[in-house]
Amino acid sequence: xxxxxGGVRGERDRVYVPYLLPALLIYTVLFIAPAAVTVxxxxxxxxxxxxxxxxxxxxxxxxxxxxPVFLTSFRxxxxxxxxxxxxxxxxxxxxxxxxxxxxxRAFVRSMLFVPSIxxxxxxxxxxGFLLNPDGALNRLLSDVGLHSLTRGWLGPDLIFKCIVAAxxxxxxxxxxxxxxSRVDAIPEELYETxxxxxxxxxxxxxxxxxxxxxxxxxxxxxxxxIGSVKTFEIVIAFTGTAGSPPIQARTAAVEQYLSxxxxxxxxxxxxxxxxxxxxxxxxxxVLVVVLRRLLRSEAxxx
Amino acid sequence: MNQAADDxxxxxxxxxxxxxxxxxxRPGRPGRRGRRGIDxxxxxxxxxxxxxxxxxxxxxxxxxxxxVLSSLKTNGEVFExxxxxxxxxxxxxxxxxxxxxxxxxxxFSSVTVVAAAALLTMALATPxxxxxxxxxxxxxxxxxxxxxxGMGIPAQALVVPFFLMANDLSTFMTDWVTGWWDDRISLAxxxxxxxxxFTVYLLTMYFRSLPTxxxxxxxxxxxxxxxxxxxxxxxxxxxGLVTALVLNIVALWNExxxxxxxxxDPQQRxxxxxxxxxxxxxxxxxxxxxxxxxxxxLVMPMILLYLWAGRRIVQAMTQGALK
Numbered sequence: 233x234x235x236x237x238g239g240v241r242g243e244r245d246r247v248y249v250p251y252l253l254p255a256l257l258i259y260t261v262l263f264i265a266p267a268a269v270t271v272x273x274x275x276x277x278x279x280x281x282x283x284x285x286x287x288x289x290x291x292x293x294x295x296x297x298x299x300p301v302f303l304t305s306f307r308x309x310x311x312x313x314x315x316x317x318x319x320x321x322x323x324x325x326x327x328x329x330x331x332x333x334x335x336x337r338a339f340v341r342s343m344l345f346v347p348s349i350x351x352x353x354x355x356x357x358x359x360g361f362l363l364n365p366d367g368a369l370n371r372l373l374s375d376v377g378l379h380s381l382t383r384g385w386l387g388p389d390l391i392f393k394c395i396v397a398a399x400x401x402x403x404x405x406x407x408x409x410x411x412x413s414r415v416d417a418i419p420e421e422l423y424e425t426x427x428x429x430x431x432x433x434x435x436x437x438x439x440x441x442x443x444x445x446x447x448x449x450x451x452x453x454x455x456x457x458i459g460s461v462k463t464f465e466i467v468i469a470f471t472g473t474a475g476s477p478p479i480q481a482r483t484a485a486v487e488q489y490l491s492x493x494x495x496x497x498x499x500x501x502x503x504x505x506x507x508x509x510x511x512x513x514x515x516x517x518v519l520v521v522v523l524r525r526l527l528r529s530e531a532x533x534x
Numbered sequence: 535m536n537q538a539a540d541d542x543x544x545x546x547x548x549x550x551x552x553x554x555x556x557x558x559x560r561p562g563r564p565g566r567r568g569r570r571g572i573d574x575x576x577x578x579x580x581x582x583x584x585x586x587x588x589x590x591x592x593x594x595x596x597x598x599x600x601x602v603l604s605s606l607k608t609n610g611e612v613f614e615x616x617x618x619x620x621x622x623x624x625x626x627x628x629x630x631x632x633x634x635x636x637x638x639x640x641x642f643s644s645v646t647v648v649a650a651a652a653l654l655t656m657a658l659a660t661p662x663x664x665x666x667x668x669x670x671x672x673x674x675x676x677x678x679x680x681x682x683x684g685m686g687i688p689a690q691a692l693v694v695p696f697f698l699m700a701n702d703l704s705t706f707m708t709d710w711v712t713g714w715w716d717d718r719i720s721l722a723x724x725x726x727x728x729x730x731x732f733t734v735y736l737l738t739m740y741f742r743s744l745p746t747x748x749x750x751x752x753x754x755x756x757x758x759x760x761x762x763x764x765x766x767x768x769x770x771x772x773x774g775l776v777t778a779l780v781l782n783i784v785a786l787w788n789e790x791x792x793x794x795x796x797x798x799d800p801q802q803r804x805x806x807x808x809x810x811x812x813x814x815x816x817x818x819x820x821x822x823x824x825x826x827x828x829x830x831x832l833v834m835p836m837i838l839l840y841l842w843a844g845r846r847i848v849q850a851m852t853q854g855a856l857k
Binding site for chain 1: 809
């Protein structure tokens, strides 16, 4: 019997289930189910393997609200997402204003991107070493006569600011790449017309680049939220103390890691660790929904 | 005045207008007051931003050079002469880091775990993505959404169950089945699970972008669905497959949280965890040259990968993000 085009579809239908099933099964059993189980763990008090888990209802969540250490880590996470995000996107916009017609732009763009594929542990270790009290930065400052500028960069007052700055420095290139890939698709004629009309670069950005890359901006903002809520490695690497980073430097993800491993005290609190995981998921979800609302716009077609 | 009123129009209006008429009015019309000032400000701002960008790039180059040079210094030089050249390059730092500080073992763990996880992820995701992209069933689009949900769930929501599962698996295998277990196998499993949602989604979008004529011609010529998939679609999708593979390699190579949580034995940990471990014990060992050698060992493969597949990585990351 001759196969027809309709037959192709029938053939493919036959492999639908066998081709799909392995991935679907593993994803459901090892990703979706554990994510759901986390919610249940978050209602228990559990010190880890070999000890019984007790159902305690919302006790973990209530304890979090009255635990100053957790509240600090949660506030830090929020600061990182909001303030860090403001810097990342401000820098991205400024870059977008000039990078279209800048000499060496391909080089600059690819260099800006490099940190986003490097291990945050490697970057954090190197930069953390640079910022040590006897580190290279303070030495450089006093060598050039700016002794008054030397300070304990990793001390309690400054450490989190340094972390936010490092995260901004590492991440911006990625968002430049995302937004610029959209800008690259904008027809050059639009800019030519604008130039003939006498528009300067700020105006070109305002009337062409920004509106036409708005959907990419909203995607970028969502990715930033998903990524920055999870900030973990850079803190650990900066402080060089995986067991107990200073409280001022902790993010929610670091706090959760300490709850799972028990930190220096050595007693894991799996129930509260699960609760922190749930809180981080909720924070991400809420922020993403809010952002989508704020940045919603009709799609602009080219 | 009219101009100013237009300028403060709501963003939505500006968006709509951008399509029709990119630039309103004639901003450069001679005689408008303040116009020249704005242009000068514009030029100044642009020059400043360019300066900052070049400074930014220069900082990265300097930082990289500083790390590489520090990795060739003696411990004393790292502190006493942080910005100078090493007197005589201490290649020993690399051999010490490799053999004494465990970077050799860690590199082996990193390469095997990442390679196994990335390849198995592809083996699972590719057939699934192919049928999801090509089958006309209502369930297909629902399944795609179901996989996409996973991209929005942070790995942190899975830390506790993965920690427990890895422990149970290790106990179960040691007590009942094989008599031994290697936590790195658990780690690879976790990596596969974590990479699946994004990989299935990205590949589904990629398969959709491929033309259907060739596979239909193949089918008319008598090729079965498996043969069509293996002989026609896989070579055709080569580009997308390599891209997904490279993206997973980058992500998994740098992963640290689950290594620390799942792999108990420091000897079995991957490179980022080993670097962290060395940094933590630095106050006792003070092998600073070796620390920088470790940074170079961890980072170098990704830099080489970027030199080889750079544009592809950037394109894939941005396309994956935008689709």
